[in-house]
Amino acid sequence: MRSTALKKYQKLESSGLWREAPELQRREVVVAFGEASLTLSDPRTETALSHWSLPAVERINPGELPALYAPGRQALETLELEDPTMIAALETVRSAVASERPKPGRLRGQLLLGGTLLVVLLAAAFLPGALIEHTATMVPAAMRQNIGQVALNDLSRVTGAPCADPSGQAALDRLAIRLFGEDPPQLRVLPDGAALAMHLPGRIITLNRSLIEQENGPEVASGFALAEAARAAASDPLVPLLRHAGLRATFTLLTTGQLDPAAIEGYGAELLLQRPLTLAAEPLLDQFEAAGVPATPYARALDPTGEATLALIEADPFAKGTPGPILADGDWISLQAICAE
Numbered sequence: 001m002r003s004t005a006l007k008k009y010q011k012l013e014s015s016g017l018w019r020e021a022p023e024l025q026r027r028e029v030v031v032a033f034g035e036a037s038l039t040l041s042d043p044r045t046e047t048a049l050s051h052w053s054l055p056a057v058e059r060i061n062p063g064e065l066p067a068l069y070a071p072g073r074q075a076l077e078t079l080e081l082e083d084p085t086m087i088a089a090l091e092t093v094r095s096a097v098a099s100e101r102p103k104p105g106r107l108r109g110q111l112l113l114g115g116t117l118l119v120v121l122l123a124a125a126f127l128p129g130a131l132i133e134h135t136a137t138m139v140p141a142a143m144r145q146n147i148g149q150v151a152l153n154d155l156s157r158v159t160g161a162p163c164a165d166p167s168g169q170a171a172l173d174r175l176a177i178r179l180f181g182e183d184p185p186q187l188r189v190l191p192d193g194a195a196l197a198m199h200l201p202g203r204i205i206t207l208n209r210s211l212i213e214q215e216n217g218p219e220v221a222s223g224f225a226l227a228e229a230a231r232a233a234a235s236d237p238l239v240p241l242l243r244h245a246g247l248r249a250t251f252t253l254l255t256t257g258q259l260d261p262a263a264i265e266g267y268g269a270e271l272l273l274q275r276p277l278t279l280a281a282e283p284l285l286d287q288f289e290a291a292g293v294p295a296t297p298y299a300r301a302l303d304p305t306g307e308a309t310l311a312l313i314e315a316d317p318f319a320k321g322t323p324g325p326i327l328a329d330g331d332w333i334s335l336q337a338i339c340a341e
Contacts, residue, residue: 281315
C-alpha cells in the first residue's frame with residue numbers, strides 16, 4: 001500500500017475543486033496525499049492532472065473554509081478542499097516545514113553546505129559562471145519544478161497560456177508516458193511563439209501547436225519532444241535561467257533556497273530567441289529507437305529537402321514503420337483539439 005508523508009496515514013485521498021488558472025473553470029479532482037507530493041487526478045479517467053510538491057504548498061485563506069491552497073506563492077493553480085482529514089494533514093506538513101525554517105540572521109536554506117560561505121563569496125566576486133553552475137547543481141527536483149513553472153508563466157506572457165483542453169492534455173500525458181516511460185517530463189502545448197519546441201527547468205517541455213494541428217499524426221511532435229529532452233539532458237536548463245536572473249538572485253537562491261520570481265521576468269521572451277542546441281545524429285537516433293518513433297518525420301520537419309538532416313533519414317531505425325502505434329487514433333483526435341477554445 002502506498003505510504004504518505006505522515007506515518008499516521010497509510011493512504012489518504014479526498015475530492016477537491018481544482019482550477020488550473022484564474023481564467024479557467026474549477027473542475028472536480030481526486031486529491032492523493034503521497035510521500036512528497038499531492039497528486040490531482042481526473043476522477044473518471046484516473047489520469048494525473050497535476051503534481052504539487054508538499055513542502056511548497058501554501059494556504060491562501062488561513063482559517064477559512066473551504067480551505068484554498070496553491071502549489072507556491074506565485075502559482076496560478078488553486079485547490080479547494082473541504083475534507084477535514086486532508087486539510088489537517090496538509091496543515092501538519094505546513095507547520096512542520098515552517099518550524100524547520102532557519103531563523104532570520106542565520107545561514108538559511110537547504111542548499112547551503114556548512115563551511116562554503118567564503119567559497120561562495122569569492123565565487124560571486126571572481127567566478128560568476130562557477131557560482132551559477134554550482135548553484136544549479138544544488139537545486140533539488142521539487143524546487144526545479146517550482147522554478148520551471150514560474151518560467152512557464154513568464155513564457156506564457158509572450159506565447160499565451162498553455163493549451164488546456166482537458167481531453168487533449170490527457171492525451172498529451174499519455175503520449176509523454178509512451179515516449180519516456182512511467183516518469184515522463186511534463187509536455188505542454190503553446191498556442192503561439194516562433195520556437196517549435198523548448199525546455200524549462202523541472203522537466204517541462206513545450207511544443208508549438210503547429211506540430212500537432214498541421215500534421216497527420218503524432219510522429220513529428222514526438223520527434224521534437226524527444227529531441228528537446230535530449231537537449232535538456234545535454235545542458236542543464238537551470239543554468240541559462242540563472243544567468244538571466246543575475247548573480248544576486250542566484251546567490252539568494254543558494255543561501256536561502258528561494259528565487260525571486262521578479263528575477264525571472266523576461267526570460268520567456270529571451271528563450272524564444274535562442275537557437276536550439278545542435279544534436280549529434282547518432283545519440284539522437286538511439287533515443288528515437290528506444291522510444292519506437294521514426295526519425296524521418298522529425299528530420300523532414302526540420303528540413304523539407306532532407307539535406308541538413310540526411311544522417312537522421314538514412315539511419316532511421318523505423319524507416320519501414322514503427323513497431324506499434326505511437327498514440328491511439330482517439331487520443332490523436334483529442335490532442336489535435338487541445339487548443340480549441
